[in-house]
Amino acid sequence: MIARSLRWRLIATGAIAIAAALFAAWFFMTLLFEHHLERRLADELQRDGLKVIAGLSLTPGGALVAQDMPADDRFATPASGLYWQASTARTVLRSRSLWDQALPTSSTASKEQWSERLGAGPFEPRLVLLERRIVLDAGSDPVLVQIGQNADALTSAGREFGRELAYFLVILWLALSGAAWVQVALGLRPLGAIRRAVDRLRQSPTERLAAEGPAEVQPLIDAINALADAREDDLERARRRAADLAHGLKTPLAALAAQSRRARADGAVQAADGLDRAIAAVRGAVESELARTRVAAVRRDAGLSCPARVTAEQVVAVLERTEAGEGLAFDVDLPDTLRLPLAAEDLTELLGAAAENAVRYARRRVRIGGGGGATAVLMVEDDGPGLDEKDAQAALARGARLDESGGQGLGLAIVRDVAEATGGTLALARSDLGGLAIRISWPG
Template sequence: MIARSLRWRLLLGAMAAILAALAAAWFFMTLLFERHLERRLQAEMTRDALGLVAALSLAADGRPLLDAEPGDPRLQQPAGGYYWQVTAPVAALQSRSLWDAALPVPADVPAGSWRMRNATGPFRQPVSILERSLLVEADHAPVMVQLAQDTRPLATARAEFGRELAVFLAVLWVVLSLAAWLQVSLGLRPLRKIRGDLARLQQSASTRLPTASLREIQPLSDAINALADARERDLEIARRRAADLAHGLKTPLAAMAAQSRRARESGAEPAADGIDRAIAAIGATIDAELARARIAAAGHAGGASARVRPVVEQLVLVLEHTEKGGGIAFTVDVPANLELAVPPETLSELLGALLENAVKYARRQVRVAGAAGPGWTRLCVEDDGPGIASDHARRALMRGGRLDEAGEGTGLGLAIARELADATRGSLTLGEASLGGLQVGLAWSGTPDCRRD
């Protein structure tokens, strides 16, 4: 789920980038802190070394003499961690802290400047040694001046600084991650607005996305609007082609009907019956395709609503003037203020198909009921006819299923009603009516259970 989320991809990418940057910052900052400690150590040792050289002199025999020692108390404590040593060819002079140990004397000590190096010093301590070869008096050989300091306190300071810096950077990472989350949320907010605009576009083919407030979003809005225009054009072309096909087949069908009548008049009734069946099949196919074209239009029509009771009463009035409908008792149990977010012509097409089917198979009664609640609307059409077996009902409600194709004699009206219900984001179920026949339940954002009415 995270891999398919743009929000999480951006957020995790930002958190990983921030973490990598802070880890690099930790490494270089601790390295700079270590270099700073080393420079300060060298500066302090150089200062003490210059004081030591200033107090240095040589005896007549070349032994080094010191007028005053540096005042650091570590130099007076054995193994105190700070040491000095002056080495002449004839003798050596050293701090009390060296006790009975000595600093290692290299063979290549520079004479022009002080040199700093790391080594293992007395008492097996890691030390930094500052050393230089000096000519104290012209008539004597050069002497070597060395100062050494234990570097373990520097390592401890570096480790403590690294730990404290790591805690600070961890808190900073959390703060920056929250800032990244806020940035991603604000950056993706225009996409949430587009999602709402797309929902309105899905409900109505005539709706288009408004002009985006951001330049980066405008190309997406333009592309979606262009796609919606192309979809609407294709839908209109398909509807026109279906209508043209229906009108174009009327003349051939009329000619076939005339041929059937002539064949029947001449005594060729089997041939006439075959022609009539072919004409009926072609007519049913044409009616179905025209109905599907109207269904496609209904699925892309939005923004309209209809009062249910006037539509039902108008349909009942028409059906009462038909031969079969004149003998049916209609009951309309629909609240007068019940409204449905479906265009009136679509609702009339939907209920008309169900009522025609109910009148066709009813014995004496047809009932239309309606109810609504918070966020849902339900309509039910039932009759006292023979009904439909449960397996036939399931086949009728399957995608593409029609009972007339199975020889049941009904199903085209139910198929049209089901597809219209789907196109208007509703649902349709078939069941046993309380009158004993077929019960058709329609629901929008609810359960099409007429027993709850």
């Protein structure tokens, strides 16, 4: 799931890139800090070396003597890690910190400038040595002046700096990762708005995405709106074609009905019955396609609702005037406060188809009821033959055609299509009146 999420991929990529950049920063900053410490140490050793040189002199006999040496207490503490040494071919002078040891001599020390090298010390494995050869008097032997300090101090300081810097950079990584998360969330917000707009577009063919958006997603918005326009045009074209087909078949069907009546009047009852069955089949197919075309226009919109009782009473008022409905008793048991989440014309389509189906099979009574709450429910019941459990399950199976199930006609197919188009579900059961109970429910 995370691997397929653009949000998490961007956040993870940003966090990894930030971590890599901060690690590189930690490495180079630690390296720079160590070089800075080395330069500072070289400067301090050079100052001590100059003090040592200032205190050196030669006796008339050519012996090397030292006076006024650097006052740092570490020079007087044995094995302190800070040493000085001055040596000629005949004499070696050294700080008390060297005790009975000596600094390693050098054959590469220059007379022009101080040189630095790293080697083993008398009491430590790593010693920084700053050295230079000087000539105190003309004609005298050059004096090798050496100042040494334990290199472990540099390593320890660099290690402490690197550890503290690592703590800081980890905190900085968390802060920058949080900022990257906010940046990704803000950057993807237009896509979330598009997703919600597309969901509204799916529910309502007339909806369109906002015309203006970020430049990066504007081509996507334009393409979706163009697709929606094409879909609505195709849907409208299909409706017109279905209506044209229905009107085009009216005349041939009327002519066939007239031929059936003539055949029946002439005594060809069997032939007339065959014609009537064929005509009924064609009319049923035409009405079915027209109903599905009307259902295609039905849409779910969370902002729409209509009073169930008012619509039910209007539907009943029409059915009571029909030949099949005038002999039936209608019972509308709906609370006045019940509002169903669909447009009034969509509810009329759904309730009309369900009630017409009930009227077709009822013996004496049709009841329309329902209620609200967490789920809005609408029920249409009759006292007809109904459907047994097996036929009801077969009728509701995915891919089943309700107009071919258990003798129930086109009405149930329309009810199912409208219910699904408006976000509801259809269930069939046995009514306590004895017939079929059609139950349509919508989430609250």
